[in-house]
Amino acid sequence: MDVQSQDVAPRPGPGSPTDRVVDVEQAEAALVEHYPRLVRLAYLVLPPALGRSRRVLAAHSLAQRALPRGRASAPVIPAQSAARDGDPGYAYVRLQVVRTALEAGLPLKRRAWPKRSQLPPLLPQVWGLRLFPRPGGADELALDQRLSALSGPARAVYVLRGLEKLPDGDVREVLTEAGVEHVDAALCEADTVPARYTLLDSPEFDPCSLQARPTDLMRRRRHTRAALAAAAALAVCGALVTLPGDGWGPDGAAAPVYAQNPAAEAALDPGRLVKASPAAWKTSGRTDFSVWPARGDLTGDSALLRRALAVWARPGETVRVSATPGTPTGGPSGPPQLLYAGDVDTGRVVILHDGLRIARYAEPRTGTAGAALDFARADGATGAEAAAVVLDRVDGNVRYLTAPWVTKAAERDLSKPGAGLMDLTLTDGITAPLASPATHTGACTTWNVLQLTDASGSSLLSDLGELLPAHLTAGRPTSPKEATGAEALSTWAPFACSLADVRGQGVRSVNTWGFARQLLPDASGSAAWVCTRAETWRGEGTRVLAQFHTPGGLFGAVTAKAGDVPACGRRDPHVLAGVLWKSQAGSWYLLAAGDRNTRFVRATGGVSGSAQGNLLAVPTTQGAQAGLEGTLEGGRSINGLR
Template identity: 40%
Template sequence: MLDDRDRPSDGREDLEAALVLHYSRLVRIAYLALPPEGDRHGRVLAAHAIVQRALPGGGGWWLDPRGRRLRKAGGDSYAVLRAVVVRSVLRGSRRSRVLYQPYVWGLRLFPLGGGSEEMQMDAALRELTTTARMAYVLLALEGLPADEIRALLTRAGASGVPAALASAERLSAEHLAEVLKSSEFDPCTLRTRPTDLSRRRLRVRAATGATAAALTLGVAAVVGFSGSGPDGAAGGTAGTADAAAQASVRVAADAWRESARIDFGVWPARGDDAESGTKVGQALEAWTVPHSDVFRLGPGASEAPPVSPVHVLWNGHVDGAAVVLLYDTTRLARYTVPDHPTADDPVRLDVVRADDSDVTTAGAVVLRSTAAGDRWLVAPWVDTVAVRDVKAPDVLAKSMAFPDGVTGVVPRPVVSTCGSWPVLQMQSSPQIAEHHTFLLADLGGVTGTHLTYTPPPKAGPALAPREGTGPDALVAESRVVCGLGSLQGRDVKQINTWSFAQQTLPANQGVATWVCLRADDWTGVGTSTGEFLPPAARVPATVTGTEEDGKSCTRFDQNVVAQTRWRGPDGRTYLLVAGSRHVVKLGVADASGAVRTTVPAPDHTAATPMSEAAAMAAGSAGAAVGILDTGATVRAFHP
């Protein structure tokens, strides 16, 4: 095989052979060094355009992107082509790169993607100037000595060459050069995605009169170019239309005041870099082409890339990381690039469901988590923010400032000891609801978990869940909150603590409370857990049973029965059973499921003395049965 780099040539034919032989390497150089403005789709096309126009024009002269003659061909063919690519990247304007890009209609093109090391490298390259990026590529990928790089950049007309070379050498010491050979930086092996299909007809109409051409990116340099120039034909607006389809949406700061729908869709764009599109483009790329060791998909969330313009909710730097928060009407995507990534704090993209959010469930999201705790980004309709320890219901919440919507560091719950359980207590603007105060807890996800409370039953219609901020609610939540550790990382949307029954215990031992803890995920499924709360506030709650993926303890199924064993002060063991408001009798079923004995339950509870063996058998079999006022039966949750 011809290795053109090993022999000098003055002829165009040898230059063409060198271009074919080293096409992918030259395109990679251009792609890596090009400014990171926009997205990877545009950089891919620009890199191919630069290399495809690297051959000299008529008479052996090269033409720059503006059609001006530069120099005659001569010397090592590959080195000459590389010098032209370097010069085109450093001198070419963004406008000229767009004008001479190949046609691409209806598709977005992206390299295949790599892993966290590649994303760290990409983030590091984005922090450099174009000259420094080119110096690093020549040093790390091409293996050129510093003196040769300095001379090549100087001949190309670059400024600040010494500083650029110093930056390149520092980056070379921090990152392995092999990373540059990854598929993440290969603009010749590509994945395709459609543009916004719903706008396809509009884009076609907007591009009337344009010359459409299919694109095959490879060693063949015979493709159409948009714009006009020495080697290009008249073109259209496909690239511009595609870019518009992917453009992000930024909502006005007061949009929520005029909206009848209060959710993430009316959050404004905030952050110290809110107007910049660089990190937003990087986040969109990470969402479009997921990296397996970076992408984190929440339960029930679609892994498909966004197909419509996304809302930018935050773009800035917080606690040692660049963070971008995006919303595509059904999902939230949080893109985090730490300044110094580690195994415990890596580059990552979290995508979670956020459909059907409201004033509370869209009240705040976890913007950044570190060892110190969480920074929350608060909804624009929130007037006050405080931190409350649910484990200490009698302690007042502590107010917290939230400049630009970002709270101070809020400690996360220590699940192992459950010594405290901090939550956010927020009050919404009177324009949304008068004196509306609500709680959001961190269960390890992006969105907060809304805490509500349903008080014990009274005469009349069933009570609806209310905000978990009242005195009775806080006391009940303090008793059950330690059980929330099992829900961490499950993307729980709301937890309701329902006190469905109260029971006077035998031997005048006080009044116990029966609770159903209902945890609803964003997916619509949920878990119901029965808990028994002894009268003594410091005695931990007893879990009596659980129903996975059911609808118990919701407005669609308000009938519930629970049981537990309880030992009185005289040493006697009782089977305690309780039911919700429509349970009029309580009984015990045998192993076959037949109900053998029942007792009236005017207060929906019963306490039956039993031998230790019988109580253990009944408790382990989940044999308690409630008979409703309709005659139907309800079985207790399984332990």
């Protein structure tokens, strides 16, 4: 078959000088020498849904079955490490490991015999023990969550790049040899995970350095009778699955179960859900989701909780799944914490927390058709960031579940600081519905936000179309304050509608900072310069806006936008921005402003002019193109935000 892509070299024909042959002894020598690396490779490519213990055994099994039965042709892809460079035995064994690990992730077909790699390994086996790698840190956990959301081929791309140090051309060859049809799609999908390849060498992903735990203990002496009972139950369940109707009814909208493993079943057991004590938040020094009690009128409904957990682990084709950018959507690694289960408006809602994410499951009160599953990152959330979760949205309104320490809730229009507060009823931590700006279309005239009060003070939160509202602050980036004071509200008011620019971006917090005020030419009053910075839960994807507000205007104008820059942030609390402005007398000016640490501003390009200090006003013409340069205290240069 001809290879169409120009990035892939054609395979040598049979009998060509580059077509190498591997015998059993050569492959065995490579397998023995590089066994730990090959097992790690298999462990990382295998589907995470198998559970850590089963992945360990399956990885060893696949590596041990990688030997050829006789003499075999080796692929032309050499290893990249000097210790394995040019070793056809290692290249052959590695290809077999990748191929069988990818096959293990394929779903079983009803009318086809399963492949050997899709079945539980006969050997090696360890009876009475669960084996799993040593736990890593938060970075390894986050990477494992990201990899679990990838397809098998994309995981293989990431691992071959990071563990084997293969360039993309060689990765294409390996995946093509392994039988992957859509190699380009796998390469693109793998690009969505940050290249933190050094973490792949962590003990978290080492299936040769293991911890052991017992599987049963007290029930072991009754093993025989339990096995017979389990076999009988399996036969009955198998008969039920083949009957027409709902099959595994309690799982609702979840996809069918293709494989079972104890770890996954434990995470999906509603009886093992974590429930914080109702008084835990009163004595704990923490103000995060871990001390939220389970609330709602359906926290004891095992059937509902089972459906929510099952859909989380394997959502069916009809389930609407959404996630904030950078949020893994894989199943929980252990029993999650229950925050809420109850009837809300026209449906039933379950909210769960696994330490890294908030998951919200919703279904109609009758049946499970139209079920929805939403995810949002919540790692490190504390204080105001862990004060509310969106419970429901209906008819342009949003209802929140608030933290147990919240004593008062109110609604205010951020664009009208003098309009005051409208109190919202709190019932078992649930707010009355308030108008949501997340669904605004057309011209923006108002921006309603949620104000929550607890023993430490008040904070503002804005719905940006996601599970967790964004925390609004005001002030210099190195020391932002809550945006509930009169000065902060006045600063926010002309720029409230700029929040629409960051809807649906996984925003964690938004700070606005009035960094300068400028007297306008032609006695036109004074203008305010504001910098607004939106931080995301994933770290990357920050948005910075420079905005300008003149007297008499209802809302400010955005003069510059930038993404993933340090300007106007904690690490670099400096900003320089400019705008072409027309006075009431009809004259055009280039106006520019920097923060108070700016000592000199100069216009470049199509406009010439400079000024000492942090403000600049230069006459110009309509449509002029100009750049900005500034000098900070200490002599550091700064460019205009763009």
